[in-house]
Each structure stands twice: as C-alpha cells, then as structure tokens.
Amino acid sequence: MKTIIHAGAGTLAMILIAGFLTATLICELLLKETAVLLVKEAILAGICLLIPTMAITGGSGFSLAGGRHSPAIDRKRKRMKLIAANGLLILLPLAILLYLRAAAGLFDGLFYTMQALEVLAGSVQFALLARNFRDGRRMTRSKRRATAKTFRTI
Template sequence: MKTIIHAGAGTLAMILIAGFLTATLISELLLNEAAVLMVKKAILAGVCLLIPAMAITGGSGFSLALGRHSPAIDRKRKRMKIIAANGLLILLPLAILLYLRAAAGLFDSFFYTMQALEVLAGSTQLALLAGNFRDGRKMTRGKRLAAVKTLRAI
C-alpha cells in the first residue's frame, strides 16, 4: 500500500509541475497579460496541492527505503534533497513573487528574468522527479512481473 501511495503522490507532483510549466509557456508565448495573471494565480493555488503531494512522496519514500541501501535508493535520496531545496527555496518564492508582480501589472524585465528562472527551476524539478520515477519503476519491476504471472495463473 505504501508503494501505491508513494507512486501516486509522485505522479501527481510530476503532473502538476508539468502542467504549471505548460500553462506558463503557453500564456507567456501566446496569450495576453490577463492570461499570465490567471496562470500565476492558478499555480499559486496548485502549490497548495503540490506541497502535500511532495511531502507524501518524500515521507513514503523514506519509509519504504528504511534500512535498505542500493545505488537506486541512494540516487533517489540525493535527488529528493535537491527537489526539496529547489521547491522550497526557489520555486515557491518565485511563484509568490511572480503572482504578486503580475497582479500589480509589473511585466518588466525583472518579471521576465524571474519567469525564465522559474521555467529553468521547474524543468529541473521535473527532470529530477522523472529520474526518481524511473529508478522507482526499476526497483519494483520484479514485483510487477510476479503480480502479472500470478494473474495469468488464475
């Protein structure tokens, strides 16, 4: 059950971050400032779902790995430290800052510089989560194959 919760929360986090990035790029490149503001507001609201999803992913991952050591687990642990720092120290403050500046109509060079930083940090976050997803799938491959064999035998 912990594995399902861990995978579900991690997948939700990846979907949210990919959605934030997609909406940001579309609104910035193709739409107007009102749409950018709407996206920034939605991202800030979405962070209220993303933070618990990330906490559940990290907590369940550490619980699943308790007492276990492998290169994949070590990689996942290292990535999670970077993911947590990137999220709390870079992405969350940027989401707040960009929303406040968009709400004030301050679409200046500082806004767009911070926007570029947010896209870079968000893309990094997504890549790190994808690496953890890949390693998690490799680690549970044997369990999935055994479950399929059991189902085929029935």
C-alpha cells in the same frame, strides 16, 4: 499500499509541475497579461496541493526504503534533497513574487528574468522527479513481473 501511495503522490506531483510549466509557456507565448495573472494565481493555488503531495512522496519513499541502502535508493534520496531545496528555496518564492508582480502589472525585465528562472528550475524539478520515477519503476520491476505471472496462471 505504501508503494501505491508513493507512486500516486509522485505521479501527481509530476503532473502538477508539467501543468504549471505548460500553462506558463502557453500564456507567455500566446496570451495577454490578464491570462498571465490568472496562470500565476492558479499556480499558487496548485502549490497548496503540490507541497503536501511532495511531502507524501518523500515520507512514503523514506518509509519504503527503511534503513536499506542500494545505489538506486541512495540516488533517489539525493535527488529528493535537491527537489525539496529547489522547490522551497527557488520555485515557491518565485511563484509568489511572479504573482505579486503580475497582480501589480509589472511585466518588466525583472518579471521575465524571474519567469525564465522559474521555467528553468521547474524543468529541473520535473527532470529530477522523472528520474526518481524511472528508478522506482526499475526497483519494483521484479515485483510487477511476479504479480503479472500470478494473474496469468489464474
């Protein structure tokens, strides 16, 4: 059950981050400033789901790993520290500041510099989560194969 919760929470986090990035890029490239404000507002609302999702992912991963060490587990732990720092120290403050500037109609050089930084940090966040996802799939590959073999013999 822990594995399902961990995988589900991690997948939801990746979907949310991909959605934030996609919405940001589309509204910046194709839509008006009012759409940018709506996207920034939606991202703040989405963060209220993303933060607990990331906490569940990290907590369940820590629980699944227990005291074990392996290269894959150690890589995932190291990435989770980077993911947490990136999210709480860069992405969250940028999301708040970008929303406040958009709400005030301040679409200036500083806004677009922060926007570029948010897209860059969000892309890094997605890439780190994707690598953890990949490593998690590799770690459970033998378990999935055994389950599939059991179902085929039934």
